[in-house]
Amino acid sequence: MTDPNNCIFCMIVDGRAPSFQVSDDELTLAFMDIFPVAPGHSLVITKQHYSNIFEVPPNTLAAVARATRRLALAIRSELRPEGLGLFQLNGVAAGQTVFHYHQHLIPRSSGEDLKLHTRVRGDDDELRATSLRLAEKLATEP
Numbered sequence: 001m002t003d004p005n006n007c008i009f010c011m012i013v014d015g016r017a018p019s020f021q022v023s024d025d026e027l028t029l030a031f032m033d034i035f036p037v038a039p040g041h042s043l044v045i046t047k048q049h050y051s052n053i054f055e056v057p058p059n060t061l062a063a064v065a066r067a068t069r070r071l072a073l074a075i076r077s078e079l080r081p082e083g084l085g086l087f088q089l090n091g092v093a094a095g096q097t098v099f100h101y102h103q104h105l106i107p108r109s110s111g112e113d114l115k116l117h118t119r120v121r122g123d124d125d126e127l128r129a130t131s132l133r134l135a136e137k138l139a140t141e142p
Helices: 008-014 058-079 124-140
Strands: 021-024 028-032 042-046 083-087 102-108
Touching: 008 028, 008 042, 021 058, 021 124, 028 058, 028 124, 042 058, 058 083, 058 102, 058 124
Parallel strands: none
Antiparallel strands: 021 028, 028 042, 042 102, 083 102
16 A cells, blocks of 8 residues: 555645646546646546555545546547546556556547556646646536
8 A cells, every 4th residue: 555645646635746637626636647648638536545446435436436527528528539538447467556546537539559658748738728628617517
């Protein structure tokens, strides 16, 4: 289990690390992945530290699902991808690299290779612009 004091997502929740935030509610936080696989690649995380799906209480898991659906609708409306991949990984063998429960939302285009992670940092201006665009869309939706 990752120590919450050293967890990058806990640091983002606490304001100790920067992020390009998209939405924030009582139980979840959504922001742009700074190593995006595609433009619009976003994450929805639990505000409380849980390492994986096996630790997340049902009400928090439901909150992640609601936040994910809202963000998915905003991505579809604003970015108009051909598809949208939702990925949630548990454990090293599944490809999990940050051991704090999170859901990936990755816009997809036909013919692209399926990737879940990259080591290429996104452009801050593009990440900021996309986060603002999605946040504005979410602010106008119930």
